[in-house]
Amino acid sequence: MLDNKRILLIISGGIAAYKSLDLIRQLRKAGAWVTPVMTGSAREFVTPLSVSALAEEKVYQDLFDLTDEAEMGHIELSRSADLIVVAPATANLMAKMAQGLADDLASTLLLATDTQVLVAPAMNVRMWDHPATQRNIATLRADGVSFVGPNEGEMACGEFGPGRMSEPHEIVSAIQAEFEEGPLTGRRILVTSGPTHEPIDPVRYIANRSSGAQGTAIARALTALGAEVVFVTGPADAARPDRARIVEVETAQEMLEAVEGVMPVDAAVFAAAVADWRVDGASDSKIKKQAGALPTLGFKENPDILATVSQLKQGRPDLVVGFAAETDDVIAHATAKRDRKGCDWIVANDVSPETGIMGGSENAVTLISDEGAESWPRMGKDAVAEELAARIAKALAE
Structure with missing residues (x-):
């Protein structure tokens, strides 16, 4: 459980603040100590007296409280906790976190801390979907901030969609996961995901039909087993995994440089x-269409990232896993790819259009290793990721 874990709970303004009362109750029941911090707007929804009574602790509210600064300054308060939880986390507070603003106690604590931060977003669906909010989320994830939720459902405003704060029991489970040690605790693992975009000119590019969903699922499964995951992704549609370090790239060359920059790792x-x-020689300006004249494009081979890492003389990961998306003779082509690249495992799948796998929610893979080819049943991408993560944990333990 959470015996004697010290949780600094920041409650920001929003109707979901009422859930923070039950969250405090459940955390105390699980054995955690809760130090509450409330923003000014949070006090419009729940009272400091209610929060203090449930936490059995003083509520911190004012950045310029001289008594608190003398007894426990905001720097000490931010670093004395085992985990900082922001629930609810409004769009405004997340924007402050992403931009490094510190104009009240809550935002100052978040900027001054070196403690892990877990946020539970809560806001209107339009605010959640807004590009500014999504940019801020991407920044926070890249900074190592963990997320739980939001859930999808009916809002207090009457709209429906993502933006509901996770239920208190879900947040407690996410908090417990932050403290649990798994079979990959202490292991650092690289995961690459998504397509790359190779520019033709400033408005056109060459790409692959990859959503990045399987890569995100793998990263989440590895972090759930305790691994420190570095997630290098091209411009994918899939959400970025929580609790991973995110590195965004666009081209194959940028991905190779990012991969080399995060080495060494235990597995890749x-x-x-x-x-x-x-x-x-991609054009610096848009190639104009001319009647009767087709542009001539010359091509160069991109760097082979899998082969580069697989064939490292020094600093090679203990386990290198590649993927092979094929449309015919899947096992034969994937086996040849494994031999050619020099990786330890190849995860092969049939991405023929009729399978619906490319961009879909399911996958059917064959794991090719020294032991031969092992075909798995078709299942959801999360289930594939969990099975692969378990195999990786077992291999690294041997």
């Missing part, structure tokens, strides 16, 4: 659909 999983070729 190359789930990205990297473009094999790029345009030789």
Whole structure:
């Protein structure tokens, strides 16, 4: 459980603040100590007296409280906790976190801390979907901030969609996961994901049909087992995994540089659909259409990231896993790829259009290793990821 874990709970303004009372109750029941911090707007929804009574602790509210600064300054308060939880986390507070603003006690604590932060977003669906909010979320995830939720459902405003704060029991489970040690605790694992975009000109590019969903699922499964995951992703549609360090790239060359920059790692999983070729001499300005005249494009081979890492003489990961998306003779082509690249495992799948796998929610893979080819039943991508993560944990333990 959470015996004697010290949780600094920041409650920001929003109708979901009422859930923070039950969250405090459940955390105390699980054995945690809760130090509450409330923003000014949070006090419009729940009272400091209610929060203090349930936490059995003083509520901190004012950045310039001289008594608190003398007894426990905001720096000490931010670093004395085992985990900082922001629930609810409004769009405004997340924007402050992403931009490094510190104009009240809550935002100052979040900027001054070196403690892990878990946020439970809560806001209107339009605010959640807004590009500014999504940019801020991407920044926070890249900074290592963990997320739980939001859930999808009916809002207090009457609209429906993502933005509901996770239920208190879900947040407690996420908090417990932050403290649990798994079989991959202490292991650092690289995961690449998504497509790469190779520019033709400033408005056109070459890409692969990859959503990045399988890569995200793998990263989440590995972090759930305790691994420190570095997630290098191209411009994928899939959400970025929580509790991973996110590195965003666009081209194959950028992905290679990012991969080299995060080495060494214990294991590397190359789930990205990297473009094999790029345009030789991409145009700096838009290529104009001319009647009766077709542009001539020359191509160059992109760097082979999987082979580069697999064949390292020094600093090679203990386990290198590649992916092979094929449309015919899947096992034969994937086996040849494994031999050619020099990786330890290849996860092969049939991405023929009739399978619905490319961009879908399910996958059917064959794991190719020294032991031969092992075909798994078709299942959801999360289930594939969990099975692969378990195999990786077992291999690294041997």
